[in-house]
Amino acid sequence: MSDLKENICKETTFQLLFKKNAALLRNYLYYKYGNATDVDDVVQEAFIKLWDNCHKTTPKTAKSYVFKIAINLSTSILRHNTVKLKHQKEVKYLNNHSTPESPEFILEEKEFRVKLENAISSLTDRQREVFLLNRIEKKTYREIAELSGVSVKAIEKLMSKALFKLRDQIKNMP
Amino acid sequence: MNNENNILVTKWLNNTLTEAELKQFKTTEDYDLLVRIMDSSAKLQAPEYDVAFAYQKIIAQKNKPKSKKWWQYSVAASVVLLIGFFAYANLFSNTTYTSDFGEQLVFNLPDGSKVTLNSKSSISFNEQDWDTNRTLKLKGEAFFDVQKGKTFTVQTQQGNVSVLGTEFIVKATPRFFKVACYEGKVKVEDFIANTTQFLTPTKAYQHIEKEIVAYHFKEVTPQWLNNTTAFKSVPLKYVFKSLEKQYNISIESNNYDTSMLFTGSFPNNNKNVALQTVLKSANLQYKIQENRVILQD
Numbered sequence: 001m002s003d004l005k006e007n008i009c010k011e012t013t014f015q016l017l018f019k020k021n022a023a024l025l026r027n028y029l030y031y032k033y034g035n036a037t038d039v040d041d042v043v044q045e046a047f048i049k050l051w052d053n054c055h056k057t058t059p060k061t062a063k064s065y066v067f068k069i070a071i072n073l074s075t076s077i078l079r080h081n082t083v084k085l086k087h088q089k090e091v092k093y094l095n096n097h098s099t100p101e102s103p104e105f106i107l108e109e110k111e112f113r114v115k116l117e118n119a120i121s122s123l124t125d126r127q128r129e130v131f132l133l134n135r136i137e138k139k140t141y142r143e144i145a146e147l148s149g150v151s152v153k154a155i156e157k158l159m160s161k162a163l164f165k166l167r168d169q170i171k172n173m174p
Numbered sequence: 175m176n177n178e179n180n181i182l183v184t185k186w187l188n189n190t191l192t193e194a195e196l197k198q199f200k201t202t203e204d205y206d207l208l209v210r211i212m213d214s215s216a217k218l219q220a221p222e223y224d225v226a227f228a229y230q231k232i233i234a235q236k237n238k239p240k241s242k243k244w245w246q247y248s249v250a251a252s253v254v255l256l257i258g259f260f261a262y263a264n265l266f267s268n269t270t271y272t273s274d275f276g277e278q279l280v281f282n283l284p285d286g287s288k289v290t291l292n293s294k295s296s297i298s299f300n301e302q303d304w305d306t307n308r309t310l311k312l313k314g315e316a317f318f319d320v321q322k323g324k325t326f327t328v329q330t331q332q333g334n335v336s337v338l339g340t341e342f343i344v345k346a347t348p349r350f351f352k353v354a355c356y357e358g359k360v361k362v363e364d365f366i367a368n369t370t371q372f373l374t375p376t377k378a379y380q381h382i383e384k385e386i387v388a389y390h391f392k393e394v395t396p397q398w399l400n401n402t403t404a405f406k407s408v409p410l411k412y413v414f415k416s417l418e419k420q421y422n423i424s425i426e427s428n429n430y431d432t433s434m435l436f437t438g439s440f441p442n443n444n445k446n447v448a449l450q451t452v453l454k455s456a457n458l459q460y461k462i463q464e465n466r467v468i469l470q471d
Contacts, residue, residue, distance in 0.1 A: 018229050026228075027220045040228065047232055076272050076296060077313075085218040116214055135215040160184045166211050167204055 008062050009054035018047055021063050024137065025070055028147065031132035032125045033074060034083040042077055046070035067147055083121060083128065085136075112170075119169035127162035130155055183208065270298040273314075275422035276442070278398075283308075287326065288319040292345075292398055294419040315345040317396050320358075332381070333364040342373070343396050350412050354378035356395060382408060397439060404439035413440075413452055421445045427469030430458055 008014050022043055029039040046069040050062065057065045120128060129148070133139045139147070141155040148155075182199045185191045186208075191199060199205060271291060273279040279291040284304040291297060295314020300307075308326040319341050320326045327336040330346030333353075340358020345351065353362045355373035362371045362379050367386060371379055380387045387407060397404040403416055411432040414425045420442055434456060440448035449467060453460050459470040 015229065018232070019225060022225055022228060023223050026223050030220050040223070044228060044231055044235070048235060051232075051236065076274075076294060085220060112210070113214060116211065117218075120215070131215070132218070132220075135212065136218055136220065138216075156184070156188055159187055160180075163183060163187065163208065163211065164180060166215075167207060170207065170211070171204075 007054050008050070008057060008059055013059060014051055014054070017050075017059065017062050017066075021066065022047065025067060027137060028067075028129065028133060029070060029074055029078065031083060031136075032129040033078040035078065038078055039074075042070055042073050045073055049073075064146065068149070071148070085117060085120070085132075115170050115173045116166070118173070119166045122169055123162050123165055127158050127165065130158040131162040131166075134159060179204065268298040269301045270296060272296040276420050283310075285321050285323055287321045290317040290319075290399060292316060292419075312344060312346055314347060315343065315398075317341070317343045317399060332366060333362060335363070336361045341395075347415070349383045350408075351382075352378065352380040354391065354396070378406075380406070380408075382412065398442065401442045402439045403442055406437050407435045408437075410434045410436050410456055417448060417452060421448065421465075423465045423467055425467045425469065427458075430456065430469055 008017055025046070026039055026043045029042060033039060046066050049069050050057070050066045053065075120131070123131065130144055133144050133147075134141070141152050141159070145152045145155045179202055182191065182195060182202065183204075185195065186199055271279055271281055271289075273291040273293055273295050276293050278293070280288065281291075282288055283299070284301055285308065287308075289297060292315040295312070295316060297310055297312050297316060299310035306324070308324055309329060310327075311329045313330065316328075318326075318328065318337075320337055325336050327334055328344050330344065330351070331348070332346045332351035335342070335344050335353050337358060337360045340360060341356040342358075342360045343352075343354050343356070345353075351364065351366075353360060353373060355375055355377055357375055360373045362373060364370070364379075364381055364386075367381060371388070373379060376390050376392065378389055378391055380389070385407075389406060391406070393404075403420065405413055405416075409432060410430065413436045417440065418424055423445070436452070436456065438451065438455060440451045442448070449460065449462070453469070460467050461470065462468075
């Protein structure tokens with residue numbers, strides 16, 4: 001079968017693989033550990049290792065292979081740092097009642113975001129990783145389970161725990 | 175009452191609420207907050223990542239001439255040229271040692287100084303430069319037995335430690351920075367507290383989160399070199415981290431007092447005794463599932 005001969009050693013194949021998966025891998029690690037520069041290094045290292053081992057994998061299995069490499073590298077290299085997230089720049093729009101948002105509303109929105117970001121930092125690495133992959137990257141539980149190598153049930157539990165924690169933290173903030 | 179609501183929340187997340195349950199859920203007091211959390215978090219973004227630039231870096235790394243290739247294909251090349259090139263290739267690269275779970279790695283530095291790495295730690299340094307600049311980077315924990323010579327510096331994210339010739343340990347992990355001196359004199363710079371101290375034998379300096387403690391100890395060598403991990407007034411969550419690193423397990427729970435202080439020790443070669451010692455003293459029940467330790471509330 002031609003599949004057996006197909007590997008990712010060709011630069012064009014490898015480049016495609018990188019373009020498809022690097023950003024997700026990098027964000028995955030970032031949500032878990034924070035510290036963008038170290039995370040970028042791990043992503044680089046993981047892809048280089050992938051390329052070095054290009055005979056051991058096919059285009060189909062390359063994604064989970066490079067994720068595995070990266071997760072292994074991160075447990076020894078990365079330590080948790082603050083995860084700084086930005087709010088997407090929202091286009092100013094008029095709300096449903098066609099009246100512009102009041103300054104009080106805008107301020108309250110800003111304050112809520114700060115509370116939310118602080119609460120997100122207080123999640124465990126795994127809770128945060130799952131929660132943000134679902135909310136920001138729009139990944140399903142099944143997709144997240146595949147990426148991190150655990151069961152869908154485990155992801156469901158982490159997601160629930162994360163949401164409970166966020167709710168409780170925000171309720172307790174002044 | 176809280177538990178019932180939590181069950182609804184979980185069902186809501188998994189999309190398994192019945193119509194009736196959904197109606198009820200929407201009337202709970204936390205409903206608006208939960209919706210807001212889910213919506214607001216969906217609008218967050220990670221810092222930008224330049225994929226094209228990152229790819230260029232990989233290509234650049236791949237194209238760096240490797241000394242291995244030259245050895246393989248050299249036939250006519252002169253020995254001097256080869257050695258010169260090999261030295262050049264190493265000039266900018268660092269030597270790194272990394273230990274695994276439950277592993278201690280012992281190795282010598284180019285000047286004969288000895289390093290013992292504790293579990294899940296890593297050290298990197300430049301071999302070529304070692305004669306003129308005895309500086310290395312540490313993440314985790316290590317014991318150093320330093321030959322007399324030029325100033326020897328251990329750089330960590332939490333602080334720097336420098337000595338002239340002595341024996342000491344450094345533990346540098348986020349929020350837990352500890353240095354203990356066994357011989358000679360050690361200078362400790364704490365980046366977070368912005369202070370400098372000098373330690374002499376039997377003196378230790380410990381900075382965990384916001385607590386700074388200077389204390390005396392009586393052991394002649396670190397206990398972990400003798401298969402025991404010891405703590406003095408350390409919050410339980412760091413004791414758990416050490417257990418996890420030593421035995422490659424994960425300790426799961428939500429309901430223990432992570433700030434409770436622990437003074438005591440556990441063996442490094444007996445998982446059950448280690449868990450029993452720590453968890454019993456903290457009055458925690460637990461059950462073990464393969465490599466997971468689940469604390470019961």
